[in-house]
Amino acid sequence: MATTLYDKIWDLHRVEDRGEGVALLYIDRHLVHEVTSPQAFDGLRAAGRGVHSVSSILAVPDHNVPTKDRDRPNPDDMSAAQLAALDANAKEFGLNYIPMDDRRQGIVHVIGPEQGFTLPGVTLVCGDSHTSTHGAFGALAFGIGTSEVEHVLATQTLLLKKAANMRVTVTGELPEGCTAKDVALAIIGKIGTNGGTGHVIEYAGPVIEALSMEGRMTVCNMAIEAGARAGLVAPDDKTFEYLEGRPMSPKGEAWDKAVAFWRGLKSDAGAVFDREVTVDGSEIVPLVTWGTSPEDVVPVTGAVPTLASFEDENKRDAAEKALAYMGLSEGQPMTDVKVDRVFIGSCTNSRIEDLRAAAAVIKGRKLAGHVIEAIVVPGSGLVKEQAEAEGLDRVFTDAGFQWRDPGCSMCLGMNPDKAGPGERVASTSNRNFVGRQGPGARTHLVSPAMAAAAGIAGHFVDVRKF
């Protein structure tokens, strides 16, 4: 029977069937960070249990870390305590650990692929919903809660119900000035934030194939914003080229054997998907979110929607609340919306390609005078080194943008990088939720090039004409 890529990876990892579509699934790779793990390690200690497979784990701090002045004590005692807990747990349980002062430190979803820890065909979990990022390599990767973190630590398995299969095909060719971020937002705008609920999404079609690995990671990263716990792209030569020679990738004969195996990881021609969605990639334009849900997308050339345009009463109510929170009026052109801050970073858009795209827009220009702060936060220490070798840091700092140390930063308000109440942020992150970037902060999701252009112009602007 023809099967999908998801079916194949699921079947490869089934330890035991428990009936009703539930199976005990083996987990190959486990990324650990400081926020969702302390209670899991406490649980192990309380029950006198150990870690099943230390070699399956890579731990790194990212959510709480300050992105400047790291040589000084952490300004937040609770953040410091959480970081110290990860340090202590990594030592006690003997984990592979990249501490905050290591040159490889960074966002867990950037360093997994960068270190070759993420590989095609594996099951990979992390106590973070953006674990879907790793699906770009053809890995079944998904976020889990802390109880599940503890379960994986103790048993190397999870009790899971199999999801349904969904395929999103992006046809045609992406126009100049449009990026993987616009593809991700276009898909969410079309299917909604619960469009993929209960499904694993396989992304396919010429636009996805043409994306770099960085671009594929951006698209899979936001699968969760479409409600899908995991996104997948079938591995190809681009995948293997990215992984070859990475510190944790297989070497020599093992590499050849692995590549031969990975080439079989794709959906069969006749495989049936429970749901199919097609997006015309040629029609995609640079997008901006106007509301407080990632599905609230509009072309930068467009306007804030009118409440009358929502037929569903629940949606109209949500839009009314969103407009009030965002301080926008119905029908307002997006290019009239001024920004107070710019954030270029996060597990969605902090890789070298993202920084190059932002720098290309910024080069030789200056940040608009009224913008309070624009920060560029590389996804890892290695991305930072690469960017500096290319001189990108100077492009940013010459224009008045700040060049920071790697971490989750302003994607979520749990470290010193925040926006104030009512402040409007052009942000390359993944969630425009109420209060996400600080109490009262107003987030607009955009691509790195669009965020950079908004910082220069002082308001949203069509990067294609910039």
Add this chain to the structure above:
Amino acid sequence: MRAFTKVTAKAVPFPRMNVDTDIIIPAKHLKTITRSGLGKHAFETVRYRADGSHIADNVFDAPKYAGSEILIAGRNFGCGSSREHAPWALADMGFRVVIAPGFADIFAGNCIKNGLLTVTLKQEEVDALVLAAEGGVAITVDLEDQTVTAGNAHYAFEFNPVHKKMLLEGLDEIGQTLAASPAIKSYEAKQAAKTPWLFGGNA
């Protein structure tokens, strides 16, 4: 894990759609290294203004809903992050059940681990329960029978039998899985032959 069989209690109506985990518990409160005490920060942006002042007429602090153990919620409740702090916060507020037209996958899974029941009903049934909750009607949620009762109205709901058994018995899931250790070991031996690069200590 705390077992769940049946609850009869008042309910808080909060039928807003796409309530994300940042609304349930904002990220700044995830710095805790314990599971308790999150209830006071739950729904902070609904209960407090950005300047910290209390919003008097919010449903979560309204005296008429005090002692509620059921939350009536909107479509796609719990979307966003994988933070288990969300069900921890709901449990800390005293909730045992959330009823909605649909839940985000990771959130629903996290609820089960904490003895918190998520009941999916049709939109019109949830709408009726919102009215019942507003009218102060006690609602009964019975997991064994898979029914919700409010006055004369009865609604049946679907629930995966594997998860139902876990909730009814309050099983220690890790202990259960460890009992399957021989199967896990034999799986590892089989896979080590098939995909040796995953078991060769490369990572």
